[in-house]
Amino acid sequence: MSLAEEILQLEAxxxxxxxxxxILNFESELVxxxxxxxxxKQKLINSITIETIEQQFETQIYQLDLDRIKYxxxxxxRTRLFKIQALAFTIVITNKADMLSRKELAFLEKYYIxxxxxxxxxxxxxxxxxxxxxxxxxxxxSPDTEPEMNKHVFIRALDTIGNCKLPNGQTANINKDDxxxxxxxxIKPLIELKKIDLI
Amino acid sequence: MQIYAxxxxxxxxxxxxxxxxxxxxxxxxxxxSTEITELHGKVVESLASQNDNLAVLQAGCxxxxxxxxxxxxxxxxxxxxSLRVENGPTIPPHYSHQLSSDEVDYFRKxxxxxxxxxxxxxxxxxxxxxxxxxxxxxxxVRVKEEIGDxxxxxxxxxxxxxxxxxxxxxxxVASLVRQGVLKQTK
Numbered sequence: 085m086s087l088a089e090e091i092l093q094l095e096a097x098x099x100x101x102x103x104x105x106x107i108l109n110f111e112s113e114l115v116x117x118x119x120x121x122x123x124x125k126q127k128l129i130n131s132i133t134i135e136t137i138e139q140q141f142e143t144q145i146y147q148l149d150l151d152r153i154k155y156x157x158x159x160x161x162r163t164r165l166f167k168i169q170a171l172a173f174t175i176v177i178t179n180k181a182d183m184l185s186r187k188e189l190a191f192l193e194k195y196y197i198x199x200x201x202x203x204x205x206x207x208x209x210x211x212x213x214x215x216x217x218x219x220x221x222x223x224x225x226s227p228d229t230e231p232e233m234n235k236h237v238f239i240r241a242l243d244t245i246g247n248c249k250l251p252n253g254q255t256a257n258i259n260k261d262d263x264x265x266x267x268x269x270x271i272k273p274l275i276e277l278k279k280i281d282l283i
Numbered sequence: 284m285q286i287y288a289x290x291x292x293x294x295x296x297x298x299x300x301x302x303x304x305x306x307x308x309x310x311x312x313x314x315x316s317t318e319i320t321e322l323h324g325k326v327v328e329s330l331a332s333q334n335d336n337l338a339v340l341q342a343g344c345x346x347x348x349x350x351x352x353x354x355x356x357x358x359x360x361x362x363x364x365s366l367r368v369e370n371g372p373t374i375p376p377h378y379s380h381q382l383s384s385d386e387v388d389y390f391r392k393x394x395x396x397x398x399x400x401x402x403x404x405x406x407x408x409x410x411x412x413x414x415x416x417x418x419x420x421x422x423x424v425r426v427k428e429e430i431g432d433x434x435x436x437x438x439x440x441x442x443x444x445x446x447x448x449x450x451x452x453x454x455x456v457a458s459l460v461r462q463g464v465l466k467q468t469k
């Protein structure tokens with residue numbers, strides 16, 4: 085796969101992550117490739133010795149291009165981090181940790197500790213011990229707002245899917261490249277099968 | 284008659300009264316904690332006198348109080364997190380007295396954690412550097428507040444005098460622009 089294709093894929097991954105209410109699988113292979121590409125390109129740019137105005141101009145164009153790739157990568161990682169923070173308690177309680185990369189998991193673990201410490205110091209230590217826990221299995225007392233699974237999302241079919249039963253009783257005939265607005269919970273399994281893409 | 288769980292409602296409502304965050308209300312949190320301890324005593328009493336329905340109701344009040352305070356703290360923490368990402372690792376002085384000392388501590392720890400994650404992913408990428416897609420390598424900025432001499436990683440020493448305009452590398456001054464010290468003019 086060329087870098088250009090990887091970048092298109094990263095764009096798609098970012099779009100999916102932005103739209104989806106819950107956390108998606110980390111695109112580890114893709115991210116690794118892009119990180120390696122960024123590192124080698126940055127080293128290359130840093131090693132150019134600028135002698136003429138033309139060379140300087142050229143390096144600046146390379147640098148800007150690279151900055152835009154960096155932006156894409158950091159936006160993807162940042163979007164995920166924000167979701168992990170918002171759903172930290174839910175992820176820990178429901179054991180969704182395998183969706184995260186190892187670095188994200190390390191982040192989550194530490195994040196969970198400093199967050200619970202804040203709660204403890206500011207409030208929980210002041211109330212009777214029986215009520216201090218915040219990670220019940222039914223997360224009735226978890227401070228997170230749960231992901232809105234019935235949120236409507238735009239989808240594009242990557243494949244012909246055929247008839248699909250909608251919550252209002254009607255059926256929709258989804259063909260390849262069709263675009264629909266549907267509740268996320270309904271089409272979740274199709275995303276995992278890579279039959280549709282979120283847009 | 285006293286109405287329970289009113290105070291936690293008031294606490295959560297307070298969040299809406301301010302553009303950013305209202306001053307940390309430790310007094311009200313302490314009052315709610317006392318109310319919870321009081322209710323706990325009543326639950327034990329009701330259970331002892333076999334008044335189960337009353338006990339369930341009282342326990343419900345405790346949970347509601349707790350939920351309110353946690354929501355309050357959680358919302359404030361998330362505001363601090365966005366502040367860190369948008370504004371860099373320092374709390375602006377006019378924000379700092381809205382916060383409790385625990386919150387300042389949380390901000391510092393969170394800031395270090397974010398930094399650690401960012402540097403682990405890739406040494407050349409700072410995940411909080413560009414929040415909007417970069418268009419130019421150099422940007423023209425107008426200096427809104429006197430800074431004087433500072434040293435930037437690539438450009439070296441730069442002097443920012445108030446009300447002057449300069450052409451600088453975007454990535455080096457991104458956080459200053461977001462803090463409002465510099466204003467992008469082009």
